[in-house]
Amino acid sequence: MHQLYTWVFEPGFFASPQVRVAVTIGGVAAVVSAVTGVFTVLRGQSFGGHALGDVSAAGGSGALLLGLSPVAGFVGLGVIGAGVMDLIGVRRVRGRDLATGIVLGAAIGLTALFLYLGTFSGATAGAPQTILFGSIFVITSGTIPVVVILSVTALATVAAVYRPLLLSTVSPDIAAARGVPVRVVGLLYMLALAVSVGLSSVAVGAILSTALLIGPAAAALRLTSRVSRAIVVACSIGVGATWLGVLLAYDSFYWGSSQQGLPVSFFIVAVIFAAYLASGLAPAARAAAARRELAGPAAAETGPDQIAA
Amino acid sequence: MFASFMTNAWIVATIVAPVAGVVGFFVVLRGSAFPAHAIPKGAFAGAAGAALLGINTLIGLGVFSLLGALGIGSLGRRGRHDVATALALVMMLALGAAFLSRTTEYEPEIYSLLFGEVLGVNSGQILPVALLGVTCIAAIIVLYRPLMVSSVVPEMAEAKGVRGHLVETGFLVVVALATTMTVPVVGALLIFSLMIGPPAAARSLTSRPGLALGLSVVIALITVWAAIAASYLYNWPVGFFVGAFGALSYGLGRGWAWRRTRAVAARV
Numbered sequence: 147m148h149q150l151y152t153w154v155f156e157p158g159f160f161a162s163p164q165v166r167v168a169v170t171i172g173g174v175a176a177v178v179s180a181v182t183g184v185f186t187v188l189r190g191q192s193f194g195g196h197a198l199g200d201v202s203a204a205g206g207s208g209a210l211l212l213g214l215s216p217v218a219g220f221v222g223l224g225v226i227g228a229g230v231m232d233l234i235g236v237r238r239v240r241g242r243d244l245a246t247g248i249v250l251g252a253a254i255g256l257t258a259l260f261l262y263l264g265t266f267s268g269a270t271a272g273a274p275q276t277i278l279f280g281s282i283f284v285i286t287s288g289t290i291p292v293v294v295i296l297s298v299t300a301l302a303t304v305a306a307v308y309r310p311l312l313l314s315t316v317s318p319d320i321a322a323a324r325g326v327p328v329r330v331v332g333l334l335y336m337l338a339l340a341v342s343v344g345l346s347s348v349a350v351g352a353i354l355s356t357a358l359l360i361g362p363a364a365a366a367l368r369l370t371s372r373v374s375r376a377i378v379v380a381c382s383i384g385v386g387a388t389w390l391g392v393l394l395a396y397d398s399f400y401w402g403s404s405q406q407g408l409p410v411s412f413f414i415v416a417v418i419f420a421a422y423l424a425s426g427l428a429p430a431a432r433a434a435a436a437r438r439e440l441a442g443p444a445a446a447e448t449g450p451d452q453i454a455a
Numbered sequence: 456m457f458a459s460f461m462t463n464a465w466i467v468a469t470i471v472a473p474v475a476g477v478v479g480f481f482v483v484l485r486g487s488a489f490p491a492h493a494i495p496k497g498a499f500a501g502a503a504g505a506a507l508l509g510i511n512t513l514i515g516l517g518v519f520s521l522l523g524a525l526g527i528g529s530l531g532r533r534g535r536h537d538v539a540t541a542l543a544l545v546m547m548l549a550l551g552a553a554f555l556s557r558t559t560e561y562e563p564e565i566y567s568l569l570f571g572e573v574l575g576v577n578s579g580q581i582l583p584v585a586l587l588g589v590t591c592i593a594a595i596i597v598l599y600r601p602l603m604v605s606s607v608v609p610e611m612a613e614a615k616g617v618r619g620h621l622v623e624t625g626f627l628v629v630v631a632l633a634t635t636m637t638v639p640v641v642g643a644l645l646i647f648s649l650m651i652g653p654p655a656a657a658r659s660l661t662s663r664p665g666l667a668l669g670l671s672v673v674i675a676l677i678t679v680w681a682a683i684a685a686s687y688l689y690n691w692p693v694g695f696f697v698g699a700f701g702a703l704s705y706g707l708g709r710g711w712a713w714r715r716t717r718a719v720a721a722r723v
Contacts, residue, residue, distance in 0.1 A: 192537035193489035196544070234709075244655050247488035248705050251648030255698020258570040258645070262692045353552065357545040364538040409556045415549035422542055426533060 155393070168392050168410065171293055175346040176358050176384035178297045181304055182342045183363030183384075184377050185335060188315050192360050194231060194336070195343060197246045199355040201227035201253040202344035207260035217292050217348050224344030227253060228336040289349070296345050303338040307331050312373060353411050358384050361418035365425035387417040461687070463576040467584055468679040471637050472649065474588045476657075476675035477595055478633045479650030480668050481626060483658055484606045489537055490527050490627055492647045493544035495634040497523040499643040500551025502568050507558045512568075512639060513583060520634040523547055524627035532620060570642040570694035580639065587636035594629045602626060603664065641679075645694040652701025653678055656708030674704050 186195045202224030209219025227249050234245045304311070314321035314328045322328050346355040366379035391414030399407040482491040501519025502512045523543055530539035595602070601622045605612035612619060637646040657670035682696035 187535065187538055190535065190537055192535075192541040193492075196489070196541055197492075243486045243488045244483060244651070247492070247647070247651040248655065248702055250492065251645075251651055251698050252702040253698075254570075254645060254648060255695045255702075258642075258692045258694035258698065261570070262695070353545050353548045356541055357549070360538055360541040361545070364535065364542070368534070407556075409549075409552045412549045412553040412556075415545050419542060419546050419549075 155397075162396070165392060165396060167290070169389060170290060171349045172388040172392060172414075173385050174293060174297050175349050175354070176362070176388045177381050178300055178342045179346050179355070179358035180362045180366075180380035180384040181301060181377055182335075182339050183359040184367065184373060184380050185304070185311060185315060186339060186359060187363045187367055188373070189335075191242070191339075193243060194228075194246050195339060195359045196356045197231075197250040197253075198224050198227055198340050198343040199347045199352045200250055200257070202340070202347050203352055204253040204257040204260065205344070206348060207257050207264065211260050211264045217289065217296075217345075220348040221296060221341055221344040223253075224340040224347075225337055228340035229333075232333050232336050293345060293349055296341055300338045300341040300345070303334055303341075307334050311335055351411055354414055357411075357415045357418050358388070361415075361422050362387065365418075365422045368422075368425040369428050383418070383421050387421060388414055390417050391415075461683075463578055463581060464683055465680075466581055467576045467640050468683055469676065470581075470585050470588045471640055471646075472675040472679040473672045474591050474633055475637065475646060475649040476653055476672035477668065478591060478629060479654040479675070480657070480671045481595070481602055481606065482630070482650050483654040484664075485602075485626070487626070487630070488651055489540045490524075491630055491650050493527065493540050494520050494523045494627070494630050495638055495643045495646050497544050497547030497551075498631070498634050498638055499568055500547045500554065502638070503551045503554040503558070507554045513635060516638050517631075517635040519547060520631035521628065524631040525624065528620070528624035528627055531623075568638065568643060570645060570692055576640055584636045584640065587632055591629055591632050591636070594625075594632070598622065598625055598629070607664075641697060642694050645697045648698045648701040649675055649678065652703075652705050656704040659705075659708035659712040678704060 183195070186192060202220040205219035205221075205223025205226075206216050207219075208214075208223065209216050231245050231249050234241075234248070310321065310326040310331045311334075313324070314326055314331050318328050321331075343355055343359065346358060350358070362380040362383035363376070365383055366376040369379055370376050391410055394413040394417075395407055395410035398413070479491070482488060498516045498520035501515035501517070501522075503515070504519070505512045505515025508515075526543040526546075527536075527540050530543060601612065604615065605619050605622050609619060612622075633650075634643075634646060637649075641649065653674035654667075654671040656674050657667045660670055661667050678697060678700045681700055682693050685691070685696045686693040
């Protein structure tokens with residue numbers, strides 16, 4: 147038994163301070179991303195969600211250059227980018243793709259400039275890699291309070307507009323007819339998304355930011371059509387994948403003889419990707435169950451928030 | 456500015472820009488901006504893999520951009536297209552992170568692969584870039600009608616027997632080819648700006664598809680030439696200027712379209 151235990155948790159896993167920070171921050175980022183991600187997937191704004199990560203990375207590299215706090219840079223420019231995208235046409239489905247692309251292109255150009263200027267000041271050695279990939283094993287525990295406060299703000303925003311947001315996501319026309327301020331709700335959601343993405347970009351890196359935003363939510367929406375349930379499922383998948391990934395990355399130092407681990411982001415993304423692929427099998431299983439159920443009285447549950455995913 | 460060490464840069468940029476203008480026109484028309492961003496960015500991971508194995512970077516880029524295109528195509532068949540793109544992208548980047556963690560000599564190259572090194576092109580790179588460019592243009596000519604029809608009136612394309620999924624996958628493969636040739640020159644991230652800004656500006660200037668395609672090529676050429684000149688003069692990275700000029704041309708195009716609709720409204 148003990149052998150199995152040390153095989154699963156290599157020695158020192160629970161004592162390592164880096165692991166503790168990674169588990170805490172990774173868990174927080176996973177929850178916030180999963181909640182905002184469900185709406186991102188439903189609204190078809192995956193591109194925006196990913197692009198905001200790159201936009202906030204431009205802020206991060208700018209902050210590095212000016213000597214500001216990276217969190218301020220990431221979240222600040224992410225929020226500005228979300229505002230600009232909303233302004234030049236993120237609302238209309240046709241213009242959304244293009245508006246996102248233009249903002250993204252400009253932000254990438256800025257990143258190129260900031261990183262280039264930064265190499266002269268010597269502050270950004272290895273920065274391209276950090277900005278692109280990030281690593282949750284390098285976060286200091288001093289960052290945790292800021293991350294938690296901003297996460298709570300983003301979650302509170304989504305919670306405050308939950309009903310109108312849901313309605314305007316499912317049917318903007320009905321929402322507008324019922325007097326929901328669709329534009330304001332959409333903008334508030336974009337800002338919450340920007341905070342959430344900027345936060346996870348600085349905390350866990352750009353790859354994981356997109357992976358945690360889209361993967362768990364997309365898998366959850368394939369498993370259940372109730373939005374409230376999908377949020378819970380997405381949070382579980384996100385947190386589970388993050389912790390499993392951290393564990394695998396820690397253990398990977400002991401695989402083989404090279405004593406060289408693989409990056410934690412690789413494992414987390416691999417777990418999320420596998421979960422998404424596995425969730426694709428669910429509709430087939432559900433269809434089989436439905437066929438069986440057709441024989442008896444169909445007691446389908448219908449709620450106001452039931453949506454065909 | 457036209458010194459001998461700059462010659463290669465001018466030649467390669469002049470090959471890359473029309474290809475980006477033509478492929479980008481369809482990217483904008485079809486609303487495929489996300490795949491057009493994801494394929495080059497994911498292909499970057501292939502370059503990291505090639506560095507690890509010690510093979511030619513172009514092969515790594517080609518393999519990964521093709522994998523990305525086919526992955527997005529097949530994942531997008533069942534399930535949401537943008538979700539498929541996002542997940543294919545993060546999976547490729549995660550592999551890239553794993554490759555990079557295994558090699559140490561690669562780090563200085565990252566910046567130039569991401570943001571481009573148009574001023575560091577050597578003459579051996581010109582021929583492969585030109586060949587891939589010609590292939591891309593040829594593929595677009597072959598696909599021209601089904602692409603046009605399925606982009607503008609998808610219902611009619613279905614009725615005419617154009618298989619939307621095949622056309623989409625074929626188009627993504629063309630994007631992948633364009634990526635392979637351009638990443639070493641303008642960088643994984645900025646080829647995207649070149650494929651979005653100029654075509655978007657062209658589309659807001661005219662609604663006639665043929666004219667817009669031509670304008671898109673012209674604006675892409677001007678953008679790249681101006682970016683190289685500015686980069687030479689101010690010694691800032693060429694990628695910054697490509698991004699800035701791309702966004703600027705789009706802004707000018709939108710401004711022009713706005714003025715025109717106002718003028719029409721005033722006449723009525």
